[in-house]
Amino acid sequence: MxxxxxxxxxxxxxxxxxxxxxxxxxxxxxxxxxxxxxxxxxxxxxxxxxxxxxxxxxxxxxxxxxxxxxxxxxxxxxxxxxxFRPEIRQYFVEDDHAETPFSREQRAVVYRRAKGIEGVRPFGTLCNVYSDGYEWLNHSMATTHLPDSDFRIHIGGPDCKQPYDSSVVNISGMSYGALSPNAIEALNRAAKAGNFAHTTGEGSISRYHRMGGDLVWQIGSGYFGCRNDDGTFNAERFAENAAGEAVKMIEIKLSQGAKPGHGGILPGPKVTEAIAEARGVKVGVACVSPSSHSAFSTPRGLCDFIAQLRRLSGGKPIGIKMCVGHPWEWFAMAKAFHETGIAPDFIVVDGGEGGTGAAPVEFADHKGAPLRDGLMLVHNTLVGLNMRDRIKLIASAKIITAFDICRISALGADGVNMARGFMFAIGCIQAQACHTGKCPTGITTQDADRYRALVVPDKAVRAARFHEATMFAVKEACESSGLDHPDAFTPHHLMIRTSPREVRSAASLYDWLSPGELLTEKVSHPAFAKYWDRAQIDSFAMAS
Known part of the structure; x- marks a missing residue:
């Protein structure tokens, strides 16, 4: 049966x-x-x-x-x-605080501020304040009253002839080619209206970047905008572009090993006329960034390249952008800065949390140090070499709210760069179709039918309004903690719950170097004790 x-x-x-x-x-x-x-x-x-x-x-x-x-x-x-699974999950399944990659609450904050909608919340927090990892900033009984929220940082070391007073919050690098023409134009118009800076991305300066906003010209391993036909660096073309009044700083991107790039566009699509014009490449061919720079191959060579760019640009601030990988490679660069006396004016520390472009899942999930770990390592190194006052640190990763800005400032940053926050401000809905060329909002596409729906004046106003509202929220956070500037936040202000019954400040939870400690014989920090002496300025390899 x-x-x-x-x-x-x-x-x-x-x-x-x-x-x-x-x-x-x-x-x-x-x-x-x-x-x-x-x-x-x-x-x-x-x-x-x-x-x-x-x-x-x-x-x-x-x-x-x-x-x-x-x-x-x-x-x-x-x-x-x-x-339709991503949309079903995003709108009906995940809760407001599930960061995949950005939570609904984070996106809602940006949308409200960009649209000028009141952003207060009734009935208290939705967070579990007794869960492990919960963080907060201590407030003060002696609050301050600040006249405005236009917080600036002065970027430019002793060798810089044209220093730049930058906003604490700026637009991170997003290339034309990865973003649509209308998206780039809207962001640059917003930067002009809000008096903050717009990083070009390694795709160089396009016609859509020239709308009056201050620019940080990012130079990657493809040397787009300053390259010879064989892809090597061209000093004359660099000097010509760097002389532009809109270009306030130059940023050397080093992180190709952490996030393999394709020059801001996918390998499949061919270069259009406008992209070719910006990048100095031929129309119709694939646009690829090599995995490493050809202009230098050692930490000492990087210092020489920084000095060359500073001279060719007429003394404008020169910085580097990197995602921390092998610690001895960063230590080798820091040693070279100290021993040669040639150092960048700023360092942008990118987090391994991923960026606006597409990458293999193995790289997106498991390559590169997360922002906090990378930032604290860089900050500690510069403190230990007595170089921290000379070099400004900019954090770039999953930063959206004023709390994110103040928290990362407490861990060592002087300012922040946002990419996806500004993408949300101009209409991104986190469809995660950036790499397909079929972005539903027209932000990450070169399809004219799609990006023309993105109305530049309206989106520029929204992005500028988001920046203004975020800066105002930073002002309120500083005032409530009794501070005059976000860079006054220290590890003592940031509290982290480590268990239901234990709370520690970031000052006691993490290891911090004292000024000049790396110049002595005694180094207590475990990473430095293990790798510092094995870093060498004439090679990125670890000494045996």
Whole structure:
């Protein structure tokens, strides 16, 4: 009896595979029978039946997809649900604080501020304040009252002839090619309106970057905008572009090993005329950034390159952008800065949390130090060499709110760069289709039909308004902590819950170097004790 029941169940499962297809076939005669009494409904039924029958026949006869052949018609429901899974999860499943990659609450904060909507919340926090890892900033009984929220940082070391007073919050590097023309133009107009800086991304300065906003010209390993035909650095072209009045600083991007790039566009698409104009490459060919720089190969060579760019630019601030990888490589650079006396005016520390571009999942999830760890290592190194006052540190990763800014300032940053925050401000909905060229909002695409829907004046106003509202929130955070500037936050202000019954400040939770400690024989920090003496300025390799 059991064997008979099992065989019957197996036969039922076999025929269940064809039930949707059979229903589609039966809809045709059913529609024909109903034609006299309900012609409209019957017509719809016949058309649906024909469409389903033809689709099912195609599934049965094709040889490319086993699932479709075994489950004609019904398998397509699986593909449909899989296609809409990110949207279903984002809008109906995940809670307000699930950061995948940005939470609904984070996005809502940006949208409200960009639109000028009141951003207060009733009834208290939604966070579990007793969960491990919960963080807060201590407030003061002696609050300050600041006249405005236009916090600036002075960037420019002793060798800089044209220092720049930068906003604490600026737009991070997003290339034209990765972003659409209208998106780049909107961001640059916002930078002009809000008096903050717009980093070009390694795709160089396009015509859409020239809308009056201050620029930080980012130079990657492809040397776009200052390259020879073979991809090597061209000093004359660099000097010509760097002389532009809008260019306030130059940023050397070093992190190709952490986030393999393609010059800001995917390898598949070919370069358009406007992209070729900005990057100095030929129209119609693939645009690829090499994995390393050809202008230098050692830490000492990097110092020489910094000095060369400073001279060619007429003394403008020169910085580097990196995601911390091997600690001995960063230590080698820091040693070179100290021993040669040639140092960058600023360092942008990027986090391994991922950026606006597309990368293999292995790189996005497991390459590069997260922002906090990388920033604290860089900060400690410069403190230990007595160089911290000379070099400004800019943090760039998943930073959205004023709390994010103040928290990262407490861990060593002087300012922050935002990419995805400004993308949200101009309409990004986190569809995660950036790499497809089919961005639904027209932000990350070169499809004219899509990006023309992005109205530049309106989006520029929103991005500028988001910056203004964020800076005002930073002002309120500083005032409530009794401070005059976000760079006055220290590790003592940041509290971190380590267990339900234990709270520690960042000052006691992490290891911090004292000024000049690396210039002595005694180094207590474990990373420095292990790798500092093995770093060498004439090679990025670790000494044996």
């Amino acid at each position: 059991r064997q008979r029941f099992t065989r019957a169940r197996e036969r039922a499962r076999y025929y269940e595979r064809y039930v949707p297809f059979a229903l589609a076939v039966l809809m045709i005669p059913a529609g024909i029978l109903l034609f006299g009494s309900a012609p409209i409904f019957a017509t719809i039924l016949v058309l649906l039946g024909l469409a389903g029958t033809l689709t099912g026949l195609h599934d049965l006869t094709q040889t490319q997809h086993a699932l479709m052949r075994n489950y004609p018609l019904s398998s397509r429901m699986r593909y449909l649900l899989e296609h």
